[in-house]
Amino acid sequence: MGMAITSAQNKAAVDAAVAAVMDRFGGTGIEATSVEHSTGKHASFLRIISPPRQWLGLAKFLRFDLGVNHCSMVTGTHFPDGAEERGWEVAYHFMRMPVKNQASGACVEHDAATLTGLEIPLEVEIFIPLAKGDSPVVDSIQSIWVGADWNEKETWDLVGIEFKGHKDMMRVLNPHDSPLGFHPLQKQHKLRYHDYNEMYDDAQGFERKPTDSGLVK
Amino acid sequence: MGPQHPMTHGLWTLRVKVDGETVVDTEPELGYIHRGVEKICESRDFTQIVPYCDRLCYASAMTWAHSYCYAVEDLLEVDVPERAEYVRLIAVEMQRIASHLMWLGAYTPDVGNLTVFVWCLRDREMFLDLMQELGGSRMHYNFPRPGGIKRDIPPGFANRARAKIALFLERMKEYEMLLDESTIFLVRTQGVGYAKAEEMVNAGVTGPNVRAAGVNYDVRWAHPYSVYDEVDWTSSVEKPSSVKGADCYDRYRVRMTEMEESCRMIIDALDKIPGGSDTTYQSGDEKIIAKVPSRAPEGATGHHHFEDSRGESMFYLQGGGEGRGKYPYRVSIRSPMFITIPFVAETMIGYKIADIPAIMGSFDPCIGETDR
Numbered sequence: 001m002g003m004a005i006t007s008a009q010n011k012a013a014v015d016a017a018v019a020a021v022m023d024r025f026g027g028t029g030i031e032a033t034s035v036e037h038s039t040g041k042h043a044s045f046l047r048i049i050s051p052p053r054q055w056l057g058l059a060k061f062l063r064f065d066l067g068v069n070h071c072s073m074v075t076g077t078h079f080p081d082g083a084e085e086r087g088w089e090v091a092y093h094f095m096r097m098p099v100k101n102q103a104s105g106a107c108v109e110h111d112a113a114t115l116t117g118l119e120i121p122l123e124v125e126i127f128i129p130l131a132k133g134d135s136p137v138v139d140s141i142q143s144i145w146v147g148a149d150w151n152e153k154e155t156w157d158l159v160g161i162e163f164k165g166h167k168d169m170m171r172v173l174n175p176h177d178s179p180l181g182f183h184p185l186q187k188q189h190k191l192r193y194h195d196y197n198e199m200y201d202d203a204q205g206f207e208r209k210p211t212d213s214g215l216v217k
Numbered sequence: 218m219g220p221q222h223p224m225t226h227g228l229w230t231l232r233v234k235v236d237g238e239t240v241v242d243t244e245p246e247l248g249y250i251h252r253g254v255e256k257i258c259e260s261r262d263f264t265q266i267v268p269y270c271d272r273l274c275y276a277s278a279m280t281w282a283h284s285y286c287y288a289v290e291d292l293l294e295v296d297v298p299e300r301a302e303y304v305r306l307i308a309v310e311m312q313r314i315a316s317h318l319m320w321l322g323a324y325t326p327d328v329g330n331l332t333v334f335v336w337c338l339r340d341r342e343m344f345l346d347l348m349q350e351l352g353g354s355r356m357h358y359n360f361p362r363p364g365g366i367k368r369d370i371p372p373g374f375a376n377r378a379r380a381k382i383a384l385f386l387e388r389m390k391e392y393e394m395l396l397d398e399s400t401i402f403l404v405r406t407q408g409v410g411y412a413k414a415e416e417m418v419n420a421g422v423t424g425p426n427v428r429a430a431g432v433n434y435d436v437r438w439a440h441p442y443s444v445y446d447e448v449d450w451t452s453s454v455e456k457p458s459s460v461k462g463a464d465c466y467d468r469y470r471v472r473m474t475e476m477e478e479s480c481r482m483i484i485d486a487l488d489k490i491p492g493g494s495d496t497t498y499q500s501g502d503e504k505i506i507a508k509v510p511s512r513a514p515e516g517a518t519g520h521h522h523f524e525d526s527r528g529e530s531m532f533y534l535q536g537g538g539e540g541r542g543k544y545p546y547r548v549s550i551r552s553p554m555f556i557t558i559p560f561v562a563e564t565m566i567g568y569k570i571a572d573i574p575a576i577m578g579s580f581d582p583c584i585g586e587t588d589r
Contacts, residue, residue: 002482004438004446038294038519040287040442070418072522075533075549091533093520093551097439099418102431107456109433121439123522147421150559158255173248173588184256185547191260 003112005121007041013120014044017066021048024061028054035125045123052128056139062094063144067118070095071145074152076136076159078186087132090161094145096122130161140166158185220249224574226323227584231562231573238569243562247555251588258548259538262511263289263363266548271357273550274586276319277526278357279312279348281586284523286361287442288532292519292545293363293510300498301365301505302444303490307378308351308360309443310479310486314385315344316526317472320581324469325396327574328405333395340388343381350374365506375487375494382480389477396469406465410576412564413462421556424528426580429455429463429471436524449485450478465579472581512542527581528553552586 014034021032029051034044050058062068072093079087098110098119110119130136140163142149152163153172160183163169171178219230228249234242254273258266270285271278283305290297297305322337345355350371352358360367396402412422414430427434433454437445453474457463487494498504513519513536520533531551538544561580565573 002438002445002448002450003452004441037291037521039290039296040521043440069415070423071421072529073531073533073549073551075547077535077547091518091549093522093531093533095522095529097418097427097432097434099414099427099432099434101413101415101462102457104458104460105456107431107433107454109452109454112438121434123440125520145421146416146419146560147556150556151421154555171248173251175248184253189256191256 005043005112005115007043009113009115009120010043013122014046016117017046017122017124020066021046021058021061024065025054025058030054030058043123045125047125047127049127049129052130052138055128056141058126059139059141059144062124066096066122068094068096068122068124069099069145070097071141071147071151074148074155076155076161076185078159080187082132085131086129088130088136088159088161090128090130090138090155092124092126092128092141094124094126096120096124135162136160137162137164139164142166157183159183160186218573219246224327224577225584226578226582227587229558229584229587231577233565233570233573235570238571240565240568240570240573243565245558245562247558247584248588250584254589255548255550258545260544262540262543263293263509263513263545266545267361267363268357268359271359272585273552273589274583275356276583277312277316277586279308279352279360280316280523280525281530282358282361283309284521284525284530285532286363287521287523288519288534289363290509290519291521292513292517292534292536295364295507295509297365298504298507299444300369300491301507303486304351304366304370304505305361306443306445306448307370307483307486307490308348308358308366310482311344311348311378313526314476314479315341315348317476318344320472320526321392321469324578324581325402327578329401330396330399333392336388336392336395340385343385347374347378347381350377362506362509364509367506368500369496369498369502369505370494372495372497378483378487382484386477386480389473393473403466405572405575406469406579407458408464409568409572410465410468410564410579411459411461411463412560414457416462417560420560422528422560422580423553424524424526425453425471425475426463426468426528426557428453428475429457429467431455431457431463436522436529440522442521442523444486445482448482448489450482453478465575468579512540513537513545514542515546525553527583527586528557530586550586550589552589554581554583554587555589558582558587 075091230246232244318341325333352360433452435452455471515537517536533549535547538546
């Protein structure tokens, strides 16, 4: 039989994390809740909604007090039709992994059922709503998790969210000479194909004309 | 080095600053095959997205499609039938073996052993044939569906799978003889490319690369999904050969044991599958696919961490897109290799130019998923 973290361990770890975050940040606008996945084993994870000004403090607390050592992904979303205080949103996904450096020729084989306290793997989801406007800014966490570095580059490149304090920001997926302010995942950019209308509105091509039709030859 | 260079295993450039033969600084340059999959998915419905996920990585199509399906099931609040979970596990683990074989086949020519390349592709073909029976095509299967699987395992599949795995396990011994006793392979891989476990996790590197450094961390038991807790397996782990961390040889070893574990898992899943491995249900039967809503409301989110062949992959989806929620509002893809490549580029500093292919290849880069 394969081993697995039990739901009791999972619940205990998430509840402890919720209590720790609320104990430290209660009353600052940070809300921590325990949320269940709606499929599979229905495992719980920690979800935090934080105002941008609290973000750096919260990040340090997660990293150094809760042992959240892995930054999985940074996602930016553009809500042009959203509320005034949520025109943009940054979603972070973190994980806590029981990983320690090993000596030469040594290894640790965790037995999932015996893990306790800060060793239990934890999944963290953080939402940071940003106010409407042309220049959404949030603090960079590049110095806390090295893995956030390229994630933030990608988020700026594709979505256009600026990360204050990020060193060496650059285009990573778009061409390096893309015009300033061009971020394709913003919602004003619509997905169009070449000759989109012809392809989809006139699949059989009865209405199509040569490109030089109407010109004097 | 790049974009056309045998070391890159895809299209990207590694800018290298050298002092004589020694690497003093590196900078990766990505994005050559950025296709904008995340944007395209915003105007596709939830089933139409599956083939796009297949094409994220041609060496590991099945795992990517499943990674997406688990996330979309979280978004749409669907529970998958148990038989479908077993078939999914079999499909994913076969893909893991095929992907590791592709890696081994691509890596050994980099370090001077061309024979293994041909052998690996020969054996990979056995698993591609099996997956072709499931999905219908050789590499991009379009096999899982939100809520279950497209079709059940065909008659005779279980016997063919058992026979091929028995043959493959015999051939694994040949690989080990060919590589573990080859001086060229050992000289090129041992003692280069050291990486420590904690540094890797902090830098976002996951999967076999971390397990090579002496910790058996695996999403499959840490955040259990599917039926990995019901079949027989252990998370493979390798003892790092130095206090400086795992070298290229350790990363090769951990993938070899992982293939053996996957074989064990498939055999055991075929024995335990509810309904029996000889039964074939019709497509659309409630035993293999659940009813799935076609729309996701605004404000709903779904995400799922998944153990891909190369590390932890993940999809994050937001509901409430165009067509009253028929399309997702935002699809975000975590590719394990996108984060790993900058880390590997830094790892190379201090080694010789000739070590670059050995170090880069040992982390199993795949550019299709990196650039998305």
